[in-house]
Amino acid sequence: xxxxxxxxxxxxxxxxxxxxxxxxxxxxxxxxxxxxxxxxxxxxxxxxxxxxxxxxxxxxxxxxxxxxxxxxxxxxxxxxxxxxxxxxxxxxxxxxxxxxxxxxxxxxxxxxxxxxxxxxxxxxxxxxxxxxxxxxxxxxxxxxxxxxxxxxxxxxxxxxxxxxxxxxxxxxxxxxxxxxxxxxxxxxxxxxxxxxxxxxxxxxxxxxxxxxxxxxxxxxxxxxxxxxxxxxxxxxxxxxxxxxxxxxxxxxxxxxxxxxxxxxxxxxxxxxxxxxxxx
Numbered sequence: 148x149x150x151x152x153x154x155x156x157x158x159x160x161x162x163x164x165x166x167x168x169x170x171x172x173x174x175x176x177x178x179x180x181x182x183x184x185x186x187x188x189x190x191x192x193x194x195x196x197x198x199x200x201x202x203x204x205x206x207x208x209x210x211x212x213x214x215x216x217x218x219x220x221x222x223x224x225x226x227x228x229x230x231x232x233x234x235x236x237x238x239x240x241x242x243x244x245x246x247x248x249x250x251x252x253x254x255x256x257x258x259x260x261x262x263x264x265x266x267x268x269x270x271x272x273x274x275x276x277x278x279x280x281x282x283x284x285x286x287x288x289x290x291x292x293x294x295x296x297x298x299x300x301x302x303x304x305x306x307x308x309x310x311x312x313x314x315x316x317x318x319x320x321x322x323x324x325x326x327x328x329x330x331x332x333x334x335x336x337x338x339x340x341x342x343x344x345x346x347x348x349x350x351x352x353x354x355x356x357x358x359x360x361x362x363x364x365x366x367x368x369x370x371x372x373x374x375x376x377x378x379x380x381x382x383x384x385x386x387x388x389x390x391x392x393x394x395x396x397x398x399x400x401x402x403x404x405x406x407x408x409x410x411x412x413x414x415x416x417x418x419x420x421x422x423x424x425x426x
Contacts, residue, residue: 150177155311157181158225159206160213161235162189164274164293165261165327167202168300170233173307174205181225182206183213197424213244226253230314231307235261238268250320257310258322259303265326277328281335282344298330354389355379358418361396366404368392369414382411 155178159170162184174180182189182203188210192199209225211218226232232249234241241247241260249256262268263277277295278284303325314320338344349356355370370376380387383395396404401417408415 152177155179155231156229157231157233157307158183158222158229159233161233161261163191163235164296165299165303166233166235167191167199168297169259169261169303169307170206171202172300172304173231178231180206181209181229183209183211183222183225186210186212201424219244223252226256229253229256230311231257231259233259233261233303233307237271238262248322250322253320255314255320257307257314257320259307259310260322260324261299261303262324262326264328265324268324268326272328274327274331277331278334281328281331282338283331283334294334295327295331298334299325299327302330354387354392357389357392359393359396361399361401361404361417363400365418366396366401366415367418371414375413378411379413379415382407382413 152173155173157170157173157178157180159166159180159182161167161170167182167189170180170182189199191202209221211221213219213222226249232246234246238247238260245252246258249258263272264270274293274296275284275290278290283294284290306323306325310320310323338347338350341347342349344350346352349371351357353371355368355376358365358367368379370379376387379385379392383392385391385395399407401419405416407413
């Protein structure tokens with residue numbers, strides 16, 4: 148089956164998470180992706196080997212030491228007919244490789260440069276740092292999802308698609324920068340604008356949207372719309388308060404509650420912790 152990005156060539160120098168996620172998504176869309184790794188590999192392969200293998204399964208892996216002249220020349224060969232270059236290094240390191248403006252040597256090549264901070268791209272940081280300043284953490288608990296990395300990866304993908312459209316329309320390739328802190332900031336808007344967070348309507352204030360204990364665990368009720376909420380109240384004989392819903396769910400198992408919800412069309416499901424991949 149024809150894919151949207153058939154014929155598009157991508158070279159990725161990005162390691163860790165946002166770049167590999169973005170490259171994997173472009174590969175899913177049909178792009179031919181070559182992932183260039185340093186001789187010691189991508190740290191993600193050691194930190195989360197199963198996830199790493201899933202991300203690179205559609206990509207060609209090439210190990211190069213781009214600080215060495217011979218390998219740097221091999222990288223140039225890869226870039227000659229590439230459409231996109233994805234990086235996640237500091238701008239100063241990119242400049243030392245002569246790739247800050249790659250379209251000057253490779254006219255068809257658009258750079259998608261993933262950095263931490265838009266205004267201070269040399270400042271070091273990781274997902275935890277970006278989340279820390281944008282209201283998506285609940286200390287002292289560690290985050291269970293790398294929000295900035297994952298949203299940043301999707302931003303890199305959308306920027307890459309926009310770059311291809313612009314080049315198609317104008318014939319001009321150029322560099323684009325994606326900041327992970329911007330992604331964290333947009334995730335934090337849900338708290339900043341009081342949709343979620345303690346006391347907010349979807350942060351526990353509205354009884355129809357919440358987590359409730361039951362006989363063998365917890366269930367998530369997402370009855371936001373009035374018809375779903377009224378149906379929940381009628382089905383379980385509750386008054387609509389948090390307490391009445393807790394009482395209604397307390398003596399039933401997850402399976403029982405899911406069966407009832409499926410029968411009457413209520414958005415409710417049990418909270419389950421998946422086993423790690425490979426187990």
